[in-house]
Structures are given as structure tokens and as C-alpha cells.
Amino acid sequence: MNPDHPKIVLLYQSLLGIYGDHGNAVVLLKRLQWRGFDAxxxxxxxxxxxxxxxxxxxxGGGEDTAQITAVKELRADGGLFTALDSGAVLLAVCAGYQICGRTFTIGTRDEVIEGLGLIDAQxxxxxxxxxxxxxxxxxxxxxTTSLITGFENHGGWTTLGSDATPLATVELGWGNGDRRHxxxxxxxxxxxxxxxxxxxRNPDLADHLLSTALDRxxxxxxxxxxxxxxxxxxxxVRAGRP
Known part of the structure; x- marks a missing residue:
């Protein structure tokens, strides 16, 4: 990675882009450019x-078939794993979160699919x-603490293993499914x-990802x-308004 010319890499928008999560990439890009980076x-x-x-x-987020395809493609390519080993950061949202775990299920028969294994989660x-x-x-x-706000829409409930830690605790919403984490x-x-x-919605989180990736x-x-x-x-959100 060139810290003077950082790249934001949006993966598989055609598969995992149905909820507008590509906006996360735009936010990261703009917050770098506002600071003078040639991003x-x-x-x-x-x-x-x-x-x-x-x-x-x-x-980002996507449907069952898209999740399976994304896992197969990412595993076969291998580039994401290499990048993470080299110090890159990954933000995975909703379906992207699920496929990063050890396993996830799809369909009404709850078929178990092997994930990328980047997170100790099922x-x-x-x-x-x-x-x-x-x-x-x-x-x-x-x-220090900060609030994270957003909109959840997921049928999968996620359980973390000992190697993963929760990102946050829940005030409102389901979170991973237990209303706690x-x-x-x-x-x-x-x-x-x-x-x-x-x-x-959460610029502090965006800057945390950037500072971690740039190591500064x-x-x-x-x-x-x-x-x-x-x-x-x-x-x-606290007032219960849409």
C-alpha cells in the first residue's frame, strides 16, 4: 500500500450492493480527499x-445466491487475504459480515455454507x-465511546467465537440477534x-478504519x-421516529 496514494477497494458491487453500501466507499474516499490525500x-x-x-x-449487503458466489470468487482469487496479511483493513456489512465468518446458512432449508473464515463467527x-x-x-x-446509528435488515443471527470481539453494545435494535452485542x-x-x-452516519468509525489502515x-x-x-x-432514533 502506498500511504500517499491510498486505494479504497469496493468488492463485488454487482453481488453485494443492493442496500446502497457502496456509499461507504465514497465516504472513505471523500474523507481522505478532504485531508489532502491523493486517494x-x-x-x-x-x-x-x-x-x-x-x-x-x-x-456490502446481498442475497443468498450472491453470498455463495462472492465466497467462491474471493476464495479462488485470494487477493483479499493477501491484502489483509499486508496490513489492509476490511469493512464488511450485513451479508458481507456473514460471509466473513466460518459458516452461514441460506434458504428455507438452512443449508450451511462455509465462509471466508476471517471472523470467528457463525x-x-x-x-x-x-x-x-x-x-x-x-x-x-x-x-473513548461513540454512538453508531444505522438501519438493520437481516434474517441471520450471528454468534461470535472466542477469537472475535463485538464491535459495539446495543441500545436499540437486534444487533447480532441477542439485543446485546x-x-x-x-x-x-x-x-x-x-x-x-x-x-x-458514523464518521468516527470511518476515520477509525482509515487511521488503522494508514497506521497514523x-x-x-x-x-x-x-x-x-x-x-x-x-x-x-431515540424518539422512535422513522
């Missing part, structure tokens, strides 16, 4: 080689679908269920309009 957004589709020199990689179909606005408490690596962190992989896209602190951005919109969204 680049690279979109990779199935059949195209995954570059190994990216800074942050992104997987996903099974829950007794009901988790749908609605969410609010979670994220503790940053430095011990949400998402997962393992190594340089961050996984979460909320759409929104989640990084547009980032200068704060003075964007009061973003903070004002975020505050209104949080207030609306």
Missing part, C-alpha cells in the same frame, strides 16, 4: 483480480427478521449489520453540517 476508489467485480495494495476493502437463520433503526455504543481502541472485530476486519450507509492519526475534519445531521438522526 483512489477501485471497484472490483467477480472475475477481475482483487488488488493486493489497497488500504481499505469493503463488502450465522444461522433467526426466529424473526431484524428490521429497523438501530443505535449502538462503540468503544474505540483508546477507550453488535458486529465483530477480529484483526483488521470490522464487521457490522447496519446500512445507512453506515459510514455516512488523522487530522480532525471541521464539517459541522455532518455532525448536525448525525445528531438529528440519533435524536430521531
Amino acid at each position: 483512489e476508489l477501485v471497484t472490483v467485480e467477480p472475475g477481475q483480480p482483487v488488488p493486493t495494495d489497497g488500504a481499505v476493502y469493503l463488502l 450465522t444461522r437463520r433467526g426466529p424473526q427478521r431484524a428490521v429497523g433503526e438501530v443505535l449502538h455504543h462503540w468503544t474505540r481502541p483508546d477507550g 453488535e458486529g465483530a472485530v477480529q484483526g483488521r476486519v470490522v464487521a457490522t449489520y447496519p446500512h445507512g450507509p453506515v459510514l455516512a 492519526p488523522l487530522e480532525p475534519l471541521d464539517r459541522p453540517e455532518i455532525e448536525a445531521l448525525r445528531r438529528r438522526r440519533i435524536d430521531a
Whole structure:
């Protein structure tokens, strides 16, 4: 990875892009450019080689068949694994989160599919679908806290193993399915269920991914309009408004 020319790599938009999660890539790109980085957004589709020199990689939401195809393609290509071993960061959202685990299920027969194994987690179909606005408490690596807001829509419930830790604790919503914990962190992989896209609603999380990938602190951005919109969204979620 070239820290002076960081690449944001959006993976398989045609498969895992039905909830607008491509917006996460745009957020990361803009937050780098606002700070003066010569950043680049690279979109990779199935059949195209995954570059190994990216800074942050992104997987989004999709349906059952798309999940299976994505796993097969990513495993056969191998580029994502190489990039993570080299210090890149991966943000995986919803279906992207599920396929990063050890196993997940699809269809009404709950067929068990082997995942990418990047997270010590297993996903099974829950007794009901988790749908609605969410609010979670994220503790940053430095011990400070921030709120994560978004919209969840998933039928899979995820259980973490001992090698993964939850990303956040739940104030409102289902989270991983237990209404207690949400998402997962393992190594340089961050996984979460909320759409929104989640990084547009949560700039602190976006900057955390970037600073981790670049291995350096980032200068704060003075964007009061973003903070004002975020505050209104949080207030609306707590008030029960759509």
C-alpha cells in the first residue's frame, strides 16, 4: 500500500450492493480527499483480480445466491487475504459480515455454507427478521465511546467465537440477534449489520478504519453540517421516529 496514494477497494458491487453500501466507499474516499490525500476508489467485480495494495476493502449487503458466489470468487482469487496479511483493513456489512465468518446458512432449508473464515463467527437463520433503526455504543481502541446509528435488515443471527470481539453494545435494535452485542472485530476486519450507509452516519468509525489502515492519526475534519445531521438522526432514533 502506498500511504500517499491510498486505494479504497469496493468488492463485488454487482453481488453485494443492493442496500446502497457502496456509499461507504465514497465516504472513505471523500474523507481522505478532504485531508489532502491523493486517494483512489477501485471497484472490483467477480472475475477481475482483487488488488493486493489497497488500504481499505469493503463488502456490502446481498442475497443468498450472491453470498455463495462472492465466497467462491474471493476464495479462488485470494487477493483479499493477501491484502489483509499486508496490513489492509476490511469493512464488511450485513451479508458481507456473514460471509466473513466460518459458516452461514441460506434458504428455507438452512443449508450451511462455509465462509471466508476471517471472523470467528457463525450465522444461522433467526426466529424473526431484524428490521429497523438501530443505535449502538462503540468503544474505540483508546477507550473513548461513540454512538453508531444505522438501519438493520437481516434474517441471520450471528454468534461470535472466542477469537472475535463485538464491535459495539446495543441500545436499540437486534444487533447480532441477542439485543446485546453488535458486529465483530477480529484483526483488521470490522464487521457490522447496519446500512445507512453506515459510514455516512458514523464518521468516527470511518476515520477509525482509515487511521488503522494508514497506521497514523488523522487530522480532525471541521464539517459541522455532518455532525448536525448525525445528531438529528440519533435524536430521531431515540424518539422512535422513522
